[in-house]
Amino acid sequence: NAGVTQTPKFRILKIGQSMTLQCAQDMNHNYMYWYRQDPGMGLKLIYYSVGAGITDKGEVPNGYNVSRSTTEDFPLRLELAAPSQTSVYFCASRQPGQANEKLFFGSGTQLSVL
């Protein structure tokens, strides 16, 4: 199993550009998450999904969109990039249920908006 795979690893955007951060998992996990990590801060939840076709907002959803057309993929879309979106983005997944609360993280995408 590859686990949770994120692409790209690094990206520089100009203000106003758009991009999609890709996330895929091969563990057949129903629950998937997008977090952002700013320097000196913990991880903040952007969006999450409990299954294909179902998404919901987290703590900091403004400026982002997601879709979940398959169990495996959970892309994060930035439509009009702003400097405030400079951050490291982590995708994570897990199975539902109280015995399965361990989050499996991808390796992250470091995004700079200039």
Next chain:
Amino acid sequence: GENVEQHPSTLSVQEGDSAVIKCTYSDSASNYFPWYKQELGKRPQLIIDIRSNVGEKKDQRIAVTLNKTAKHFSLHITETQPEDSAVYFCAANSGGGADGLTFGKGTHLIIQP
């Protein structure tokens, strides 16, 4: 929603000494409390976790204690080694729902040789 506070933000200890990191949470419905270790440029890795029906859990040099009444939990690392240098995050499961974990801001642990 859940709020997790973590202290200290930076902790420097001599190699071989113990380190303690403390967290408090706000949601009494939270029942799962993991600790993640993140090395520079890497993804967070789960190192230990505890459920609310247990007061303490140990795994070799690492232990976690939980006080549900006071809503706080702590990470204890004994006999610290250089490879323990990293940022450590505590988290709580926001009442156990599907909306994932709420994280503390992290503690940068520095092991002095």
